Amino acid sequence: METANETIKQAPLLEARNLTKVYEDGVKALDNLNIKVMPGEIYAMLGGNGAGKTTTINIFLDFIQPTNGNAFINGIDSNSDPLEAKKNVAFVSENVQLYPNFTAMQNIDFFVRLGGKSNYKRSDYENALNRVGLQSEAFDKKLRDFSKGMRQKCGIAIAILKNAPAILLDEPTSGLDPKAGKEFTKLIGELRDEGKAILMSTHDIFRAKEISDHVGILNNGELVAQRTNAELKGVNLEQLYVEYMAGYMEETDQNLVLTNDLN
Amino acid sequence: MIKLLIEKELKNILLSPKFAATFLVCSILILTSVYIGVQEYHTAVAQYEANQQIATQDIAQATNWGSVRNQVHRKPNPMQVFVSGLHFDVGRVSRISGFQDVKLTRSPYSDETLFALFRFIDLTFIVQVVLSLFAILFTYDAINGERENGTLKLAFANSVSRASYLISKFAGVWIGLIIPLLILILIALLITTLMGVPISGGDWVSISSFIGLSVLYVTFFIGIGLLVSTITRKSSLSFLLLLVIWIGGVLILPRMSVMASGQLVEVESIAQIEAKQEAYQKARWDEYSSTISETWRKRSQEMEGMDDAERQAYRDEKEWDWLEEDDAARKQVQQDITENNRRLIEETSNQKKLQERVAFSLARISPASSFRLAAMNIAGTDIDMKSRYEDSMREYRDKFTDFTQKKQSESGSRGGFSINVDSESGVKIDFGRDDQTLDTSEMPQYSAPVLSTSNALSKSILDFGLLGIFIILTFGGAFISFLRYDMR
Ligand SMILES: Nc1ncnc2c1ncn2[C@@H]1O[C@H](COP(=O)(O)OP(=O)(O)OP(=O)(O)O)[C@@H](O)[C@H]1O
Numbered sequence: 221m222e223t224a225n226e227t228i229k230q231a232p233l234l235e236a237r238n239l240t241k242v243y244e245d246g247v248k249a250l251d252n253l254n255i256k257v258m259p260g261e262i263y264a265m266l267g268g269n270g271a272g273k274t275t276t277i278n279i280f281l282d283f284i285q286p287t288n289g290n291a292f293i294n295g296i297d298s299n300s301d302p303l304e305a306k307k308n309v310a311f312v313s314e315n316v317q318l319y320p321n322f323t324a325m326q327n328i329d330f331f332v333r334l335g336g337k338s339n340y341k342r343s344d345y346e347n348a349l350n351r352v353g354l355q356s357e358a359f360d361k362k363l364r365d366f367s368k369g370m371r372q373k374c375g376i377a378i379a380i381l382k383n384a385p386a387i388l389l390d391e392p393t394s395g396l397d398p399k400a401g402k403e404f405t406k407l408i409g410e411l412r413d414e415g416k417a418i419l420m421s422t423h424d425i426f427r428a429k430e431i432s433d434h435v436g437i438l439n440n441g442e443l444v445a446q447r448t449n450a451e452l453k454g455v456n457l458e459q460l461y462v463e464y465m466a467g468y469m470e471e472t473d474q475n476l477v478l479t480n481d482l483n
Numbered sequence: 484m485i486k487l488l489i490e491k492e493l494k495n496i497l498l499s500p501k502f503a504a505t506f507l508v509c510s511i512l513i514l515t516s517v518y519i520g521v522q523e524y525h526t527a528v529a530q531y532e533a534n535q536q537i538a539t540q541d542i543a544q545a546t547n548w549g550s551v552r553n554q555v556h557r558k559p560n561p562m563q564v565f566v567s568g569l570h571f572d573v574g575r576v577s578r579i580s581g582f583q584d585v586k587l588t589r590s591p592y593s594d595e596t597l598f599a600l601f602r603f604i605d606l607t608f609i610v611q612v613v614l615s616l617f618a619i620l621f622t623y624d625a626i627n628g629e630r631e632n633g634t635l636k637l638a639f640a641n642s643v644s645r646a647s648y649l650i651s652k653f654a655g656v657w658i659g660l661i662i663p664l665l666i667l668i669l670i671a672l673l674i675t676t677l678m679g680v681p682i683s684g685g686d687w688v689s690i691s692s693f694i695g696l697s698v699l700y701v702t703f704f705i706g707i708g709l710l711v712s713t714i715t716r717k718s719s720l721s722f723l724l725l726l727v728i729w730i731g732g733v734l735i736l737p738r739m740s741v742m743a744s745g746q747l748v749e750v751e752s753i754a755q756i757e758a759k760q761e762a763y764q765k766a767r768w769d770e771y772s773s774t775i776s777e778t779w780r781k782r783s784q785e786m787e788g789m790d791d792a793e794r795q796a797y798r799d800e801k802e803w804d805w806l807e808e809d810d811a812a813r814k815q816v817q818q819d820i821t822e823n824n825r826r827l828i829e830e831t832s833n834q835k836k837l838q839e840r841v842a843f844s845l846a847r848i849s850p851a852s853s854f855r856l857a858a859m860n861i862a863g864t865d866i867d868m869k870s871r872y873e874d875s876m877r878e879y880r881d882k883f884t885d886f887t888q889k890k891q892s893e894s895g896s897r898g899g900f901s902i903n904v905d906s907e908s909g910v911k912i913d914f915g916r917d918d919q920t921l922d923t924s925e926m927p928q929y930s931a932p933v934l935s936t937s938n939a940l941s942k943s944i945l946d947f948g949l950l951g952i953f954i955i956l957t958f959g960g961a962f963i964s965f966l967r968y969d970m971r
């Protein structure tokens with residue numbers, strides 16, 4: 221599958237170009253960030269709390285405006301044309317919240333239709349929910365009584381059903397039990413194979429290494445390291461991560477960062 | 484898109500336990516209020532009819548027109564079922580007599596003080612106080628609550644415009660609150676007609692405008708709820724803020740404005756006016772008596788040096804002029820006093836009107852006052868109801884006294900008794916007693932003042948306009964603030 225992706229030269233579906241964000245209170249959350257995610261690729265953003273991962277995703281979704289630079293979804297600047305840009309992206313937040321008075325089905329129906337897909341049948345919803353591993357007894361239960369992991373599964377189902385070319389995932393596996401986490405890994409692998417471009421923030425180094433085509437490490441809003449899956453073979457990513465987080469090796473890594481452009 | 488959002492909003496409202504609870508409370512309140520209102524109306528009508536009958540019987544049993552004691556009653560108004568206004572506080576009956584001014588006395592609450600203790604809750608009150616509170620309850624977290632829940636972010640991860648989201652929010656809440664309200668009001672109207680309250684064509688127009696007014700009023704509170712929920716980040720804060728606004732606007736401002744206008748515009752009490760009148764009267768008469776004695780002193784000075792015969796002649800010559808002079812002076816004094824009394828009363832009534840105007844203008848800063856004032860104007864249970872009745876009763880009194888005077892002069896009787904001295908039958912005292920009862924068929928009948936529907940509506944047009952402006956302001960504000968709302 222990797223060979224298939226590498227042979228096709230395509231435009232990136234998600235691209236952060238010189239993205240800088242300084243919050244009103246002066247906090248520099250992003251510093252000249254450059255990321256590209258091609259169709260059929262998973263890009264994992266690693267980085268400690270406050271590194272700027274959520275900020276990046278929020279800029280893609282036009283929830284906040286970049287101080288400098290641009291975020292493109294399928295070539296559309298999400299700041300200048302957010303409505304058009306967001307047609308091309310699905311999003312799962314780190315803490316999916318749905319309407320507590322609605323059942324899982326009602327919630328999914330609403331959000332999927334809001335995402336522009338109105339010709340699904342109930343069976344389609346059921347398939348998606350089965351795919352994310354939500355127990356079928358919960359389909360028609362009110363969200364009020366759902367656990368965090370169950371809500372997370374609904375959120376993922378909504379994202380799948382939107383069937384957008386790009387997917388933004390902000391710590392999507394938080395709250396998932398190990399079995400669901402494993403299923404989720406498999407699931408986003410399938411989505412990648414369908415040709416989706418996936419940008420995912422995560423704290424799960426091992427899973428990131430397992431499935432990502434690219435891993436980027438953010439520290440204080442700066443992309444301090446970027447590796448392709450091939451480059452990570454035999455590398456202890458955890459070691460690497462800790463070192464970069466500590467601020468080591470920043471200058472020696474320029475060539476590795478550039479390898480991204482060859483992809 | 485908008486349809487989907489509205490649908491969701493509606494479903495969200497209808498499925499919430501909050502809705503079930505508020506709908507139940509509203510149903511109980513509205514239906515019992517109208518039921519009690521209708522019964523109250525029927526009692527009032529029965530009493531009105533009984534009183535009228537007693538009044539006609541009394542007149543018929545009187546022996547002559549001079550001794551007739553007539554009284555007229557305020558007619559119950561079907562609209563008071565929904566907008567009791569001042570109905571319970573204004574007197575129901577007035578004496579009609581040439582010797583005393585028309586004055587409405589014996590209000591329903593003064594007759595039944597127990598009911599005054601726990602005042603009747605009419606539909607107006609329910610809309611003004613309860614429904615406005617419910618409107619806030621359904622909108623205080625409309626935007627910031629969804630932000631706190633995280634559903635706002637999830638929704639706006641899609642290609643959704645802020646404008647259509649806010650419009651749908653507004654429309655969803657609006658339909659979710661207004662439709663149930665309209666259904667309840669329609670049921671209430673059905674009860675009213677089924678229970679036999681005669682509702683005329685004009686009343687239907689009034690009722691429709693009242694419903695429109697209520698809708699506008701509730702819409703305003705939906706608007707302000709949305710506004711506050713878009714300018715705050717936390718729903719706990721917006722709830723608190725809205726509660727303060729609600730208490731200020733619904734409970735405090737209308738009362739404060741009345742008190743403030745009392746401070747701003749002074750209106751003298753009846754006692755003060757009477758004191759002023761009396762003081763002027765006394766001063767004038769004192770002045771008169773001193774000028775009279777002065778004149779007489781002068782007159783006697785003129786006669787000094789004359790002998791008795793001359794004096795007598797001079798007096799005989801002048802006496803008539805002097806008397807006329809004095810009489811003219813006395814009449815002048817009387818005229819001045821009447822004029823002064825009239826002026827004082829007019830001034831007070833002008834001040835009173837000014838005070839009213841100031842109070843109403845201040846009160847109208849709050850849409851709750853606009854709503855209440857307009858509702859009473861539409862229903863005809865407004866502040867002018869009393870003067871409207873008293874004016875028409877005065878008119879009737881004049882007609883009635885003219886009529887009785889005519890009748891008395893026709894029968895040659897002057898009311899009390901007449902003494903005829905006849906050479907044949909000697910002295911005959913006639914008490915004017917004809918042994919038959921009076922023929923009341925020609926007697927002028929009192930009819931209640933009609934407040935034309937168009938008149939009533941034109942009086943409330945200002946308030947409709949104000950409510951409209953308030954709605955536009957709140958919704959416009961919410962719109963502007965939502966366009967730059969931070970979704971996270
Ligand atoms: N609204 C805001 N105003 C000011 N500073 C902010 C705001 N939101 C985030 N920040 C700051 O920006 C920086 C990046 O935050 P961000 O949420 O992007 O981190 P993150 O990588 O998602 O962290 P986590 O792993 O904890 O989710 C942090 O220092 C944070 O304090």
Ligand SMILES: [Mg+2]
Nearest residue numbers: 273274275390
């Ligand atoms: Mg984050």
